[in-house]
Amino acid sequence: MTGAGTDSTRPPREGGPAIVLVRPQLAVNIGMCARAMANFGLTDLRLVSPREGWPRTGAYRKGAYAAAAGAVHLLEKAKLYDSVEAAVADLNFVYASTARERGQAKPVLLPREAMGTSAVRIAAGETHGILFGPERTGLDNDDVALADAILTFPVNPAYASLNLAQAVLLSAYEYFSAAHGQIAPFEIAERSPPAQREMTLSFFEFLEGHLEERGFFRPVSKRPVMQRNLRNMFHRMQLTQQDVRTWWGMVVRLIEGPRETPQTRKRIKQKKPDSA
């Protein structure tokens, strides 16, 4: 699944498939689609005759811009078309996203396999796009007929209705994962280097020696298994060098009791004044 660049130090390539919203109804959904695209590096938003026109002043446009959060640049750059044919004219490969069977003999693909292929072919210079239909009705059959393949989502059959922006999000997520690899935006927190076995083992011997002295391992026949379980608990912690020093200190305090401080010295003096 991880295509070209899986180098997390490199800023991810932008671009990816065009997202073609066919006759979208709600401004807020257009905005949320833009945000979902931005989350995963998609940049090519195309609108085919939005129900209330585009761009607009007033509440409609405001709603879209609010929902887009930081991704307004995608709305600014969104291209407007009056037909799906025009919107896909420059594309080499077109998916039609549908939630149900459409009686058209086209391959039916899931986002992971589809975007895996598209990532490779887009990297090779092709231009791909995905059609998403109106919220209420989805794409009509003439829209689907324009596509090379059907894209559908592996949803719970008991509740299959996927919100428009969420369908866009899953496609963008799978494209980004395929094109750039699943790379965490950050690594595990900086921590002390892992302890060498010799360091851990000498701590085990120190601890087990004191436990032995104090008759912890009873019955003696059980000592080997008790010891094994104890050591395994520590191994599961994947101790760092600092962790081992911390444990060593804890055990010392448990053995020796309160550290000597002015207060404790005072208390001790009071207990045995002759020692003064």
Added chain:
Amino acid sequence: MTGAGTDSTRPPREGGPAIVLVRPQLAVNIGMCARAMANFGLTDLRLVSPREGWPRTGAYRKGAYAAAAGAVHLLEKAKLYDSVEAAVADLNFVYASTARERGQAKPVLLPREAMGTSAVRIAAGETHGILFGPERTGLDNDDVALADAILTFPVNPAYASLNLAQAVLLSAYEYFSAAHGQIAPFEIAERSPPAQREMTLSFFEFLEGHLEERGFFRPVSKRPVMQRNLRNMFHRMQLTQQDVRTWWGMVVRLIEGPRETPQTRKRIKQKKPDSA
């Protein structure tokens, strides 16, 4: 990645990890999270001190229920807690979802690997959960400290802010894909059976014979390569038996000209009256 049940005929298991929304701010986001869960078969929604309380009458509750679309049953069943400790008390494994490094020495996992593991362990009877923080601020460090591992999303570093419901959606999607396999809710449309090679080959011979007669293959030296390219174009169509019959019919019409109809017969009579 595809765990236990990849049998599309079987209704998917419901359940999956608990989704724990910690101090969520907006009712509409709670509703959208419920919808995203329902899309991928998650059923255990937990709310830790929602900013405006829960359940509520009035606009707040209305907003949540509207956003949940068909998934109101999840809102009805949502459990309310006044601390994260209480919300995770019964869980065996807890993820904290964060968008940035939190300086805590915990494994950092991506949704695909994390939910792949959880799917296997939940199927084995464990209970897992994912903490999601307030929209504006995310989880605080005390919340993160309660988790076994950090869950983060492979987003575009240039625009990493993922909407709450979208983070829930990606987790639910990866859990569902791992637990039940990526299965399309429908198959490719019913179509005529694929043509046997012999059927395709006799069509090729028929077509090429007529092209040969008409001197299509020129220069003759190029005939083999022209023929190969022609046949490969047809092979790429993955012809069904019906497709081959359709092509055969098209070629016949191209060769023989207009089919005889009353009109054409009349026209022919007019051209050569003696034939009457």
